[in-house]
Amino acid sequence: MMSPPSAEPPAPSTSSAGPPDDWTFRVDALTKRFATLAANDSITLRVEPGEVYGPLGPNGAGKSTLVKQTIGLLKPTSGRITLGRFDLVADPDAARQLCSYLPQVQMPIDSFHVVEAIELAGRIRGASARDVRGRTASLIDSLDLGEWKDALGHTLSGGVKRLVGFCMAIVRPGRLVILDEPTNDVDPLRRRLLWEEVRALGAHGCAVLLVTHNVLEAEKSVDRLAVIHKGRLVAEGTPSSMKAADRSQLRLQLMLTPGTATPALSPWAGPAVRVGHNLVTAIAEADASTAISWAAELTSAGVAEEYALGAMTLEDAYIRLTSHMSGDGDDDGDA
Amino acid sequence: MMPELQNASVIVPHGTVERGAKRWWHDYAVMVRWHLSSLRVWLVTLTIVQLLAGVGFVLGISLFFVHVPMTAALFVSTGVPVINLMTVGLILGPQLVADQKSNGSYEYLRSMPVSRSVTAAAWYTVCLIGGVPAMIVSLGVARLRYDLPLHVSPMIVPAVLLTSFAGTMLGYALGHAIGSPMATRLITQLLVFAIFGFAPILVPLSQMPRWLGTLNWWFPFRHMAVVTRAALTPGGHAAVLSAYVVLGLWAIACAGLAGRALGRRP
Numbered sequence: 060m061m062s063p064p065s066a067e068p069p070a071p072s073t074s075s076a077g078p079p080d081d082w083t084f085r086v087d088a089l090t091k092r093f094a095t096l097a098a099n100d101s102i103t104l105r106v107e108p109g110e111v112y113g114p115l116g117p118n119g120a121g122k123s124t125l126v127k128q129t130i131g132l133l134k135p136t137s138g139r140i141t142l143g144r145f146d147l148v149a150d151p152d153a154a155r156q157l158c159s160y161l162p163q164v165q166m167p168i169d170s171f172h173v174v175e176a177i178e179l180a181g182r183i184r185g186a187s188a189r190d191v192r193g194r195t196a197s198l199i200d201s202l203d204l205g206e207w208k209d210a211l212g213h214t215l216s217g218g219v220k221r222l223v224g225f226c227m228a229i230v231r232p233g234r235l236v237i238l239d240e241p242t243n244d245v246d247p248l249r250r251r252l253l254w255e256e257v258r259a260l261g262a263h264g265c266a267v268l269l270v271t272h273n274v275l276e277a278e279k280s281v282d283r284l285a286v287i288h289k290g291r292l293v294a295e296g297t298p299s300s301m302k303a304a305d306r307s308q309l310r311l312q313l314m315l316t317p318g319t320a321t322p323a324l325s326p327w328a329g330p331a332v333r334v335g336h337n338l339v340t341a342i343a344e345a346d347a348s349t350a351i352s353w354a355a356e357l358t359s360a361g362v363a364e365e366y367a368l369g370a371m372t373l374e375d376a377y378i379r380l381t382s383h384m385s386g387d388g389d390d391d392g393d394a
Numbered sequence: 395m396m397p398e399l400q401n402a403s404v405i406v407p408h409g410t411v412e413r414g415a416k417r418w419w420h421d422y423a424v425m426v427r428w429h430l431s432s433l434r435v436w437l438v439t440l441t442i443v444q445l446l447a448g449v450g451f452v453l454g455i456s457l458f459f460v461h462v463p464m465t466a467a468l469f470v471s472t473g474v475p476v477i478n479l480m481t482v483g484l485i486l487g488p489q490l491v492a493d494q495k496s497n498g499s500y501e502y503l504r505s506m507p508v509s510r511s512v513t514a515a516a517w518y519t520v521c522l523i524g525g526v527p528a529m530i531v532s533l534g535v536a537r538l539r540y541d542l543p544l545h546v547s548p549m550i551v552p553a554v555l556l557t558s559f560a561g562t563m564l565g566y567a568l569g570h571a572i573g574s575p576m577a578t579r580l581i582t583q584l585l586v587f588a589i590f591g592f593a594p595i596l597v598p599l600s601q602m603p604r605w606l607g608t609l610n611w612w613f614p615f616r617h618m619a620v621v622t623r624a625a626l627t628p629g630g631h632a633a634v635l636s637a638y639v640v641l642g643l644w645a646i647a648c649a650g651l652a653g654r655a656l657g658r659r660p
């Protein structure tokens with residue numbers, strides 16, 4: 060949780076003047092073409108204040124293209140992007156003031172001290188010097204960055220640099236906070252701290268657009284997910300609703316012995332995906348004991364080194380939706 | 395209402411979009427600090443370039459002569475300030491932007507909630523901060539070494555402001571309006587070469603072939619030297635007015651190009 064001065068619960072999205080403002084983020088039939096490629100193809104979505112919304116999708120799916128149009132770095136070919144009563148496409152000044160943004164790429168902080176970079180980012184976003192000092196100290200503390208607070212940007216490791224960029228984006232968050240792969244290069248413990256800060260943003264009434272490849276971790280931190288594939292939004296819902304289709308299924312995973320061919324699957328198994336030496340398939344709960352003896356046989360025959368049977372994960376749902384495999388081992392968010 | 399509101403304001407900004415003069419000046423002050431900090435790793439390079447240009451050139455000419463002719467000393471000593479003024483804006487500036495474009499951090503800069511005029515004005519201020527002290531040091535050294543008949547007129551103020559502005563905006567356009575960072579670096583390096591060797595800043599116009607002099611008329615560097623020299627030396631000066639006009643036009647055109655490139659959404 061966050062430490063003072065930001066520990067108190069906020070009064071979200073009520074402004075002292077006039078009626079309570081509407082700060083819903085809406086994307087309507089958004090299309091962006093690069094020459095003939097439709098990087099975004101008629102995407103429609105909405106994110107309520109306080110909601111953490113996570114677009115997922117394979118490389119090149121169009122996630123960054125979506126967020127860049129929101130912040131005004133790219134112009135949509137057609138469609139609308141609004142935040143409350145503000146049209147972000149027609150008014151990029153408003154977009155930049157109302158949204159805070161962590162780009163997927165590097166931050167320009169090589170010559171900055173860590174604290175200085177975060178504080179200046181907050182000042183540029185209009186916060187007072189006093190507020191920004193308190194908030195920066197609390198972020199440094201809650202993300203465990205104290206060791207580096209006076210270091211120069213170009214001396215930082217990749218993960219720490221990423222976390223500093225994250226702090227710069229949320230030191231004074233906008234009504235919409237856009238985070239394009241904030242956990243890249245960040246160690247597992249600090250990733251957990253980062254997810255807590257993301258949750259806190261939601262609790263404080265920000266709408267959060269969180270792009271990530273960390274499917275399993277995202278599951279615990281986002282309210283809703285969207286799967287984007289080849290520029291189209293192919294599925295949307297809460298993490299549990301996304302897994303609903305797989306509910307009566309189990310996940311059977313075989314770690315094949317290097318150099319062996321993919322074994323023929325029995326009729327009770329679903330379609331299998333092989334990446335490297337990993338073979339994953341879905342089976343019905345009723346077939347569990349059959350599957351275990353089959354897998355055990357393969358293991359003792361030396362075809363597989365080991366096997367695992369478990370509940371379907373969000374990653375499986377994601378793979379089913381995008382027919383992609385995200386290379387098991389290198390996605391270190393495995394439960 | 396409740397005491398929490400004060401803290402909540404840190405977390406969630408008010409849902410208003412500010413565009414007034416007050417916001418402009420606030421952003422300007424913060425962006426000056428931002429730009430100054432972004433030069434921190436260049437500080438050593440900057441100091442070396444300024445010293446080389448200033449003290450190096452001023453004292454360097456004495457290596458060529460047994461007795462340095464006063465005209466030569468005066469010419470170089472009044473040309474070096476132009477180099478000092480252009481170092482940050484025209485030479486370092488475009489490289490900085492090219493680096494930001496290459497490493498991707500340009501994207502964050504473009505997403506900052508400040509207007510283009512704020513960023514440009516703050517950068518110009520920083521270029522003055524990086525140039526004027528060096529210029530004063532160079533002139534001081536020249537004066538001590540050669541006992542020059544310098545005559546600083548009040549016109550030094552517009553001359554310095556405009557010379558630095560034109561150089562800064564040219565650098566700004568090179569950085570922002572040229573798509574490829576490689577091309578930016580290449581052109582900037584060529585410019586440095588041209589400024590030192592082929593512009594009548596350190597080399598008198600009379601020593602140049604006629605065509606080079608004519609060519610120089612279309613570029614801003616010759617005019618920078620004319621306005622700066624006119625404000626530093628006694629007597630009437632020809633072509634000062636036209637020099638101001640040409641410099642002004644260059645500055646406006648470059649600022650426009652850079653501004654357009656910065657506002658472009660592909």
Ligand SMILES: Nc1ncnc2c1ncn2[C@@H]1O[C@H](COP(=O)(O)OP(=O)(O)OP(=O)(O)O)[C@@H](O)[C@H]1O
Nearest residue numbers: 093096098116117118119120121122123124125163
């Ligand atoms: N400026 C551009 N010009 C041409 N094509 C582009 C441009 N930017 C992106 N694309 C293309 O648009 C598609 C979507 O790219 P985008 O960066 O949005 O993907 P992404 O979902 O963010 O992928 P990743 O997970 O790798 O970051 C890709 O095929 C990419 O090659």
Ligand SMILES: [Mg+2]
Nearest residue numbers: 122123124163
């Ligand atoms: Mg991306």
